[in-house]
Amino acid sequence: MNGLKTTLLLAGLVILFTLVGHAVAGVEGMVAALLAALAINFFSWWFSDRLLLSLYQAEEIGPNEAPEFYMIVEDLAHQAGIPIPRVYIINDPVPNAFATGRNPDHAAVAATVGLLHTLDQQQLTAVMAHEIGHILHRDTLIATLSAVMVGALTSITHVASSSSHRHQSWLLMIIAPVAALIIQMAISRQREYGADEAAARLSGEPLWLASALEQLSIANQQQPLQKAIDYPATASLFIVNPLTGHVSHFLDQLFSTHPPMEKRIRRLQMMADL
Numbered sequence: 001m002n003g004l005k006t007t008l009l010l011a012g013l014v015i016l017f018t019l020v021g022h023a024v025a026g027v028e029g030m031v032a033a034l035l036a037a038l039a040i041n042f043f044s045w046w047f048s049d050r051l052l053l054s055l056y057q058a059e060e061i062g063p064n065e066a067p068e069f070y071m072i073v074e075d076l077a078h079q080a081g082i083p084i085p086r087v088y089i090i091n092d093p094v095p096n097a098f099a100t101g102r103n104p105d106h107a108a109v110a111a112t113v114g115l116l117h118t119l120d121q122q123q124l125t126a127v128m129a130h131e132i133g134h135i136l137h138r139d140t141l142i143a144t145l146s147a148v149m150v151g152a153l154t155s156i157t158h159v160a161s162s163s164s165h166r167h168q169s170w171l172l173m174i175i176a177p178v179a180a181l182i183i184q185m186a187i188s189r190q191r192e193y194g195a196d197e198a199a200a201r202l203s204g205e206p207l208w209l210a211s212a213l214e215q216l217s218i219a220n221q222q223q224p225l226q227k228a229i230d231y232p233a234t235a236s237l238f239i240v241n242p243l244t245g246h247v248s249h250f251l252d253q254l255f256s257t258h259p260p261m262e263k264r265i266r267r268l269q270m271m272a273d274l
Contacts, residue, residue, distance in 0.1 A: 133198025
């Protein structure tokens with residue numbers, strides 16, 4: 001179901017892109033904007049793991065540096081049928097984690113020192129199962145596809161705003177980028193639900209992740225992850241939002257990259273009851 005919703009949301013971006021393309025008379029400008037967006041996003045996708053890990057000053061570890069943590073990742077990767085991702089630790093006391101990399105063969109997982117110190121073994125297993133789920137589902141690729149469309153739409157509407165045809169399509173020029181951003185955020189939220197479900201299957205215990213998410217949410221409400229303040233665009237990659245940790249208002253939910261924590265926990269509890 002999550003895969004179908006993501007497909008429909010991506011289709012919505014394509015439709016928006018087509019509508020804007022029809023509204024803009026300059027086809028050459030549209031093609032140029034699309035090519036530029038493709039090039040920028042391809043670079044970001046290809047080098048995303050190195051860039052992100054560098055931003056957070058993550059240090060790669062092996063089985064000797066943090067044997068319990070590394071073994072958890074290794075076992076989950078074997079269980080999921082993917083290569084063992086590179087394993088990193090971020091020197092930050094706020095508990096959080098993310099996965100990155102362009103595909104399962106070039107993937108990495110990273111956890112903060114705070115995550116390793118805060119969670120017990122079951123909770124840590126569930127969190128890393130969530131990140132393995134992102135790798136298994138190729139969520140970084142899906143995120144890139146949506147970012148390409150949003151970037152292209154933004155570029156095209158910028159070109160259109162200075163064209164002689166702007167009086168014919170000014171309303172669409174305003175609405176399209178906002179609608180595209182909402183769709184992009186919705187795609188991100190659906191991928192979080194998908195990774196939660198994968199974690200429940202891989203760990204075999206949905207309540208392990210429910211318990212971990214509750215603790216992580218509280219911790220990230222109390223103290224934001226410092227690097228995420230400097231690079232807010234990376235917030236969507238973490239298992240919980242490192243800037244707010246909680247979504248309550250309707251507009252926040254609409255533009256949030258993460259589903260409401262209550263919903264995530266409730267869904268996991270329902271899985272445990274089945």
